[in-house]
Amino acid sequence: MIEFHLNSRSGLxxxxxxxxxxxxxxxxxxxxxxxxxxxxxxxxxxxxxxxxTVLKAYRELEHDGLVxxxxxxxxxxxxxxxxxxxxxxxxxRKDLQRWLTKARLAGLDDESIEALFTSTFRDxxxxxxx
Amino acid sequence: xxxxxxxQGLGKRYKQRWALQNCDLDVPAGRVVGLVGPNGxxxxxxxxxxxGMLTPxxxxxxxxxxxxxxxxxxxxxxxxxxxxxPTYSGLSVADHLDFGKRLNPNWDDAVARDxxxxxxxxxxxxxxxxxxxxxxxxxxxxxxxxxxxxxxxxEPVAALDPxxxxxxxxxxxxxxxxxxxxxxxxxxxxxxxxxxxxxxxxLVDSRxxxxxxxxxxxxxxxxxxxxxxxxxxxxxxxxxxxASHTDRQTTLLVRTGTAxxxxxxxxxxxxxxxxxxxxxxxxxxxxxxxxxxxEVLR
Numbered sequence: 001m002i003e004f005h006l007n008s009r010s011g012l013x014x015x016x017x018x019x020x021x022x023x024x025x026x027x028x029x030x031x032x033x034x035x036x037x038x039x040x041x042x043x044x045x046x047x048x049x050x051x052x053t054v055l056k057a058y059r060e061l062e063h064d065g066l067v068x069x070x071x072x073x074x075x076x077x078x079x080x081x082x083x084x085x086x087x088x089x090x091x092x093r094k095d096l097q098r099w100l101t102k103a104r105l106a107g108l109d110d111e112s113i114e115a116l117f118t119s120t121f122r123d124x125x126x127x128x129x130x
Numbered sequence: 131x132x133x134x135x136x137x138q139g140l141g142k143r144y145k146q147r148w149a150l151q152n153c154d155l156d157v158p159a160g161r162v163v164g165l166v167g168p169n170g171x172x173x174x175x176x177x178x179x180x181x182g183m184l185t186p187x188x189x190x191x192x193x194x195x196x197x198x199x200x201x202x203x204x205x206x207x208x209x210x211x212x213x214x215x216p217t218y219s220g221l222s223v224a225d226h227l228d229f230g231k232r233l234n235p236n237w238d239d240a241v242a243r244d245x246x247x248x249x250x251x252x253x254x255x256x257x258x259x260x261x262x263x264x265x266x267x268x269x270x271x272x273x274x275x276x277x278x279x280x281x282x283x284x285e286p287v288a289a290l291d292p293x294x295x296x297x298x299x300x301x302x303x304x305x306x307x308x309x310x311x312x313x314x315x316x317x318x319x320x321x322x323x324x325x326x327x328x329x330x331x332x333l334v335d336s337r338x339x340x341x342x343x344x345x346x347x348x349x350x351x352x353x354x355x356x357x358x359x360x361x362x363x364x365x366x367x368x369x370x371x372x373a374s375h376t377d378r379q380t381t382l383l384v385r386t387g388t389a390x391x392x393x394x395x396x397x398x399x400x401x402x403x404x405x406x407x408x409x410x411x412x413x414x415x416x417x418x419x420x421x422x423x424x425e426v427l428r
Contacts, residue, residue: 008321011401013345041307048299050162051307052328056345 001038002031004047014049018057026066026081037067037075132195134159134280134312135180139189142175149175150336153189157314157329157341159279162306164327164344165316166406172336173316174213177284180314181210194279206235209278213285215269219258223251226268227275234276242275245301263294270298274305281305283315287322299326320403330402332409339409340385344402351405354382354395365392371408383408 002025006014025031037058044051058075061067068078103113133156140153150172157163165173178184179191182199191198194207217226223246231237246253249267257265266286273281283302287295303326305311317323323330323344330347332339340347351371358380361370368386375381383400384390390397400408 006325008324011399013348013402014325015345041304044307045300045304047325048296048303049325050328051303052160052162053325056328 001036004038004043006047006049015053015057015060018043018054019060022057022061022066023081026077026079029080029082031077031080033077033080035077037077039074132159133157133192134161134194135163135314136192137179137189140176140179140186140191141188142172142179142184143187148187148336150179150333151188153338155331155338155341157312157331159194159312160310161312161329162303162327163312163314163329163331164323165314165331165333166318166320166323167316167333167339168410171333173333174284176333177210177282177314177316180280181208181282183210202235206276207279209273209276209281211269211273211281211283211286214289215266215286217257217260217265217268219256221257222253223255223257223260223268224253226257226272227253230272230275236277238275238277241277242271245271245274261294263290263297266290266294266298267301270301270305274301274309274311277309278311280312280314283313285316285318288318295322302326320406324402330406332406334410334412339412340405347405348400348402350387351383351385351400351408352390353398353400353404354380354384354390355398356380356392356395359394372412 002022004018004021006017010017012020022031022037038046040051040054040058043049043054058067058069062069062075066077066079066081067075069075100113103116108116135155135157137153137155140155141151142149153176165176167173175184179186180193180198182193182197182205194204196204196207198208199205218229221229227239227242227246230242231239245267249264249271251260251264251268257268260268266289270283270286273283286302287298290298299322302313302315306313315327328344329342330344331341356379358375358378361373361380361382364370364382364384367388368384368390371383371385373380373382383404
């Protein structure tokens with residue numbers, strides 16, 4: 001069973017963090033089809049977090065078709081996210097390493113590299129939305 | 131959903147000073163409401179008005195569909211834990227439970243005794259000899275076992291160490307999940323509010339600055355940074371909460387229901403703490419000029 005954690009400096013709201021942690025576990029195969037998520041009450045008690053927040057996270061996961069609530073029984077994983085993209089990770093990582101080498105040769109320090117990546121990533125994400 | 135707390139033009143004056151004024155609120159049931167604001171802003175006054183310990187000087191307040199403390203039935207619907215979680219120091223833990231049982235028609239004795247056992251409290255112990263954390267837990271036990279529709283807590287964890295604070299909040303959240311309880315709690319700890327609350331009321335200088343669902347509030351506030359510019363030139367619908375300028379740059383914190391498309395701004399998201407601090411530090415005259423209560427609805 002998954003155990004949640006909250007990070008107050010993540011920049012994400014508690015409910016987004018819960019959703020992200022389940023998605024992450026699904027992607028890495030830590031949660032599989034048929035696994036039960038902890039009950040809302042257990043998460044609320046264990047993490048001292050608002051039960052409505054946990055419910056909201058579970059509802060979003062349900063809406064995304066990743067889990068299903070069975071009344072009186074619990075919330076179960078219905079689909080995993082560990083997909084075929086794992087195979088693509090290797091080559092993508094190589095590309096990124098090449099790009100990083102180039103950036104360092106151009107004189108960028110770690111902070112500049114991170115800033116450039118983040119702003120490019122954000123711009124690209126923004127274009128998708130618009 | 132019905133409102134658990136509704137106020138219209140609510141105000142309270144002590145002699146010449148208004149502790150709370152022009153307060154409009156409409157809080158849905160089933161929420162855990164965080165009430166934040168600086169000391170002396172009127173938080174305790176609002177909570178005492180809601181519990182019926184004070185009567186309004188102006189306006190109206192309705193709690194769980196009735197006037198606070200209007201009768202036996204109304205008293206049973208609302209639990210109130212005052213600041214510093216007071217208990218009777220000369221009475222034992224068991225005496226407190228007996229007291230609660232006799233005074234509250236909906237008293238849940240099984241819940242009370244089970245909680246005391248799980249907390250490891252000795253029923254014969256006098257409340258005056260309990261630690262701060264244990265005393266707070268005893269007060270919370272009385273509040274939960276009363277089985278109210280609304281539990282009001284005035285800075286319940288302010289005096290507790292981090293461990294006792296966490297344990298208190300864990301038990302409170304468990305009770306919310308178990309009993310479908312609405313809660314209003316005041317706190318200075320935004321990190322606690324972010325975890326435990328889903329609705330926020332910011333009270334500054336005796337006025338409600340903003341109130342609404344926390345995720346919605348965070349989503350509709352943004353920080354804009356860009357070349358120096360007069361905030362009055364912003365499009366309608368973007369409300370400036372705070373503005374600061376250097377000779378070249380302007381930084382604004384705005385509330386807006388729609389996306390900011392102006393390419394001259396760098397738009398960054400805000401955390402709950404940023405939003406709370408913005409309302410707390412905004413100049414007082416900016417508050418008086420605008421509508422007193424800004425309800426964020428979606």
